[in-house]
Amino acid sequence: MQISCEFFPPKTDDGAAKLRANWQALKAINPAYFSVTYGAGGSTQERSFSTVSEIQRDSGVPAAPHLSCIGSTRKHIRTILGDYKTQGIHRIVALRGDLPSGMGDPGELRYANELVEFIRSETGHWFHIEVAAYPEFHPQAASAKADLAAFQRKVEAGADGAITQYFYNVDSYLRFMNDCLDRGIHIPIVPGIMPITNYTQLARFSDASGAEIPRWMRKRLETFGDDMEGLRSFGLDVVGELCQQLLEAGAPGLHFYSMNQVEPTLSLWRGLNLRQDIEM
Numbered sequence: 001m002q003i004s005c006e007f008f009p010p011k012t013d014d015g016a017a018k019l020r021a022n023w024q025a026l027k028a029i030n031p032a033y034f035s036v037t038y039g040a041g042g043s044t045q046e047r048s049f050s051t052v053s054e055i056q057r058d059s060g061v062p063a064a065p066h067l068s069c070i071g072s073t074r075k076h077i078r079t080i081l082g083d084y085k086t087q088g089i090h091r092i093v094a095l096r097g098d099l100p101s102g103m104g105d106p107g108e109l110r111y112a113n114e115l116v117e118f119i120r121s122e123t124g125h126w127f128h129i130e131v132a133a134y135p136e137f138h139p140q141a142a143s144a145k146a147d148l149a150a151f152q153r154k155v156e157a158g159a160d161g162a163i164t165q166y167f168y169n170v171d172s173y174l175r176f177m178n179d180c181l182d183r184g185i186h187i188p189i190v191p192g193i194m195p196i197t198n199y200t201q202l203a204r205f206s207d208a209s210g211a212e213i214p215r216w217m218r219k220r221l222e223t224f225g226d227d228m229e230g231l232r233s234f235g236l237d238v239v240g241e242l243c244q245q246l247l248e249a250g251a252p253g254l255h256f257y258s259m260n261q262v263e264p265t266l267s268l269w270r271g272l273n274l275r276q277d278i279e280m
């Protein structure tokens with residue numbers, strides 16, 4: 001089973017020190033890699049690079065930078081790939097990204113499949129490439145079928161694996177997996193797991209990304225108000241159950257959206273560890 005954790009680049013020195021302590025603690029879950037997000041349009045690119053470099057150099061866990069192509073050029077992406085190669089980085093999460101509002105030019109590579117193709121043409125098989133998958137479909141997709149076709153193009157361009165957008169409906173993942181098998185897609189598709197620690201933030205992310213919070217969960221989450229402990233305990237219960245069901249259904253691993261926190265991911269993992277029917 002492949003476990004991985006995702007971080008975002010910290011904005012301050014304090015945040016960087018905290019993140020360092022966090023990845024040190026999260027080594028306990030024996031991750032295959034730590035990934036670091038990347039802001040399209042230049043917002044966090046330098047911080048992504050320094051965070052990735054530090055993880056790769058100091059953590060003993062392979063770093064996997066996210067790289068988005070929207071608003072960029074082939075020349076710029078070539079430079080970034082070269083810099084990562086120099087650092088001995090062999091993994092990458094290849095994305096289209098989203099343009100920051102006000103930035104109109106989509107750049108030279110418009111969709112993630114074009115980025116995957118470019119990475120392969122520039123660097124051969126140096127990088128293990130993950131791409132994004134959407135069991136509940138990407139919010140801009142013309143249709144479910146068009147989104148599956150777009151996913152298939154990324155795989156055909158050379159993706160080795162995929163990480164899903166987070167979701168709370170197991171069935172959406174299982175259906176997605178079946179659709180992929182029907183299309184002859186056999187790469188590992190690892191569910192992205194979003195721990196629940198803050199309802200307002202989660203609702204905002206979900207509205208933007210199209211990841212559904214089922215009505216029954218929303219209703220219950222709303223009742224916690226300022227009771228953060230109650231909310232976290234409910235979140236741990238529900239998301240722990242989700243992880244359990246996914247692994248039992250054959251998911252090849254779990255990718256934790258850590259939100260740069262240790263405890264939510266560690267608690268979920270500890271819960272799994274206690275369950276003897278899962279091979280770790």
Ligand code: FAD
Binds near residue numbers: 040066097113
């Ligand atoms: P694509 O696969 O290119 O798809 C984008 C949309 O275009 C879909 O609706 C698809 O159906 C459609 N499409 C694809 N090809 C075509 C075509 N030829 N014609 C018409 N429509 C087409 N964002 C960041 O900015 N930084 C990050 O670090 C980051 N990390 C992420 C990690 C994961 C695991 C996931 C799931 C998402 C992440 N995102 C990140 C968000 C992601 O960038 C957005 O969801 C973005 O809107 C789509 O990226 P994509 O790579 O899935 O794009």
